[in-house]
Amino acid sequence: MRVSARQVGEFVETVLAATGADRVDLVGHSQGGLVPLYFINHLGGESKVGTMIGVAPATNGISAYGILHFLAAHSQAKDAVGKVIPAVDDGTAGSAFVTETGEGGMTRPGVEYATVSSRHDLVVQLSESQLPPGPNVSNVVVQDFCPENLTNHGTMVYDDITLRIVRNLLDPETAVAPACHPVAPLP
Template identity: 40%
Template sequence: MPHWRRIRPLRRSLSALALAVAAVMAPAAASAAPADTAAAPDTAAAQGASGGGWNDYACKSAQHPRPVVLVHGTLGNSVDNWLGFAPYLVRRGYCVFSLDYGQLPGVPVFHGLGPISESAKQLSAYVDRVRAATGAAKVDVVGHSQGGMMPRYYLKFLGGAAKVNALVAFAPTNHGTTLSGLTALLDYFPAAADILARHTPGLTDQVVGSDFLTRLNEGGDTVPGVRYTVISTKYDEVATPYRAQFLSGPDVKNVVVQDLCPGDLSEHVTIAMTDKVAFHEAVNALDPEHATPTTC
């Protein structure tokens, strides 16, 4: 794969980050309180209604009775993050739902910037909404980046363990990120660090050693009754070092896509958007009784 194709997603992510940081400098984005989207239809509902195949609240599946809730990453949203994976699941008979969370006032499209503990409350309300609509006792959750880590707060502190069967995470920030060493620069620019902490806590909550992560990981990575799968790439340039994504504990499986296919060049964004190796491993985690070997 040409080098420019590999770095294009990163350039888009960095551009999005610049837009988000610029937005929080504006008066309209002075508050980091997330919007309440639990009761209102989210943007992905339109995707399902227009033929995308997911967020169909009438969906029933005898083959896969547990709905799958997709949780986007930082600066993502309920549609764009899942344009590859959601249809992949729908074609395999899953009922698929996705939410927006962590919105900042005045910042459209780029979500996941609000306090992660508050975002977990939005996930909690959304899971209840999906369970009520489908009649399912439990759901499975699949997340990307922050969306792979944030549900652990829901499981551990908000009663989610009783409502979730499995958590599958693409490139999660489970133990924080150094952002390829860039977070160390915050020590030299305390004013910038303060602005980020006050206005985009969803970013600073994910930095290695943050108060949020210290509390989340205190006493162990997992809770009883939930199966955990982490799917990582050694070429991750955002959730770094990539081994910090791994979890420890019972019912945990940590997968590196290059261990399965050494020629896989996916990085942080593409592992959740286009990587069929990662997709196949995720489906194996959702339905382990019918798992099949992953091939390149």
């Protein structure tokens, strides 16, 4: 994930140079909600990011309901899973990467932050996705806008209600209330 954070930084530099903007807004899903925090907190991104939104983010690392902590205690199983899903080592709650990302606090004063999470996410629990409360932090739960929306980790990026919430967070001056309707937990 450190390599990914550096790549995010390189892309941010490219966008800033091409647009002449002072800052960019970042929106990331899952580990894409954790990697930008490392960029902001440790690679100079604090002065380059205006808003950072994580959708179903692995902000505090994930435990997979305790499975990842079990794997961490059994090196052969951990190595086998790590070969298939390399992000598991960095993305596990309590990992060196997650701990380092949070050094000095998970947020910085000059950046606006938001998380958009679902109570029906079976990959990232609410406590794993949300940032600590602060004046520049909004932790949004989709079901607070629409209780019958059953969107989950994999479907949030396709869900029109989630996308409306993200658009509203990016541009609050033109915010439009999401149109609530039932959403099945299927793609």
